[in-house]
Amino acid sequence: EVQLVESGGGLVQPGGSLRLSCAASGFTFRSYTMNWVRQAPGKGLEWVSYISSSSSTIYYAASVKGRFTISRDNAKNSLYLQMNSLRDEDTAVYYCARTYYYDSSGYYEAKYYFDYWGQGTLVTVSS
Amino acid sequence: DIQMTQSPSSLSASVGDRVTITCRASQTIGTYLNWYQQKPGKTPKLLIYAASSLQSGVPSRFSGSGSGTDFTLTISSLQPEDFATYYCQQSYSTPQTFGQGTKVEIK
Numbered sequence: 001e002v003q004l005v006e007s008g009g010g011l012v013q014p015g016g017s018l019r020l021s022c023a024a025s026g027f028t029f030r031s032y033t034m035n036w037v038r039q040a041p042g043k044g045l046e047w048v049s050y051i052s053s054s055s056s057t058i059y060y061a062a063s064v065k066g067r068f069t070i071s072r073d074n075a076k077n078s079l080y081l082q083m084n085s086l087r088d089e090d091t092a093v094y095y096c097a098r099t100y101y102y103d104s105s106g107y108y109e110a111k112y113y114f115d116y117w118g119q120g121t122l123v124t125v126s127s
Numbered sequence: 128d129i130q131m132t133q134s135p136s137s138l139s140a141s142v143g144d145r146v147t148i149t150c151r152a153s154q155t156i157g158t159y160l161n162w163y164q165q166k167p168g169k170t171p172k173l174l175i176y177a178a179s180s181l182q183s184g185v186p187s188r189f190s191g192s193g194s195g196t197d198f199t200l201t202i203s204s205l206q207p208e209d210f211a212t213y214y215c216q217q218s219y220s221t222p223q224t225f226g227q228g229t230k231v232e233i234k
Binding site: 044047103112117119 | 128176
C-alpha cells in the first residue's frame with residue numbers, strides 16, 4: 001500500500017524556519033517525481049515545488065522561490081522541504097504528492113496527475 | 128503562468144440533479160487537464176485526467192470534456208457522497224496550476 005506521511009509542521013514566528021519531511025513507503029520511491037502542495041485554511045490548492053526522481057530537475061512556485069528548498073533522499077525514501085524566511089501567508093497544510101505519468105509518448109512531461117497524497121502537516125506562521 | 132478559472136465558485140444542488148462545473152484556462156492547454164474532488168478534512172482524489180479519461184474506480188456519473196481553454200466536469204446524477212469541493216489542474220506547463228475550486232453544497 002502506498003503511503004506518504006508528512007511531519008515537521010508546527011508554529012513558527014515570521015522570519016523563522018521549518019523543515020518538513022515526507023516518508024514514503026509501499027512503492028519504489030526513487031522511480032517517482034514528487035511534489036509539495038499547500039492549502040491555506042479554507043482556501044484552494046497551491047502547488048509549491050517539484051523534484052525529479054534523481055533530484056536533477058527542481059521547480060518552485062514564484063511565491064516561495066528563494067526561500068524554500070526541496071530535496072530528497074532516495075536511500076531513506078524521504079522527501080523534504082526546507083522553509084526559510086517564513087511569512088504569515090505561508091500558513092497552510094502542506095501535502096507531499098506523488099506524480100504519476102499516464103502516457104510516456106509525445107509530450108509526456110505534461111501527461112501527469114498527482115495520484116497519491118499524504119495527509120498533510122500544518123504550518124502556522126504567527127507572532 | 129497559466130491561470131485556471133472555475134465557475135461557479137459554489138453551487139447548491141439536490142440529490143439527483145445534473146451538475147456542471149466549468150474550468151477556463153488563460154491560454155490553450157490542449158487536453159492536459161485533470162479534475163480532483165476534495166472532501167472536508169481529506170486529501171484530493173483524482174476523478175478525471177487528460178480532460179476526459181475517468182480514473183479507475185471513479186463512478187461513471189462523473190465525466191469530463193473540453194480541450195484548448197474550456198473544460199467541463201459533469202456529474203450526471205448527484206449523490207450524497209458527491210458534496211465536496213472540485214478542483215481543475217493544468218499540467219501543460221510549469222508551474223502547473225489549480226483552479227480556485229467549486230464547492231458543491233446540499234440544497
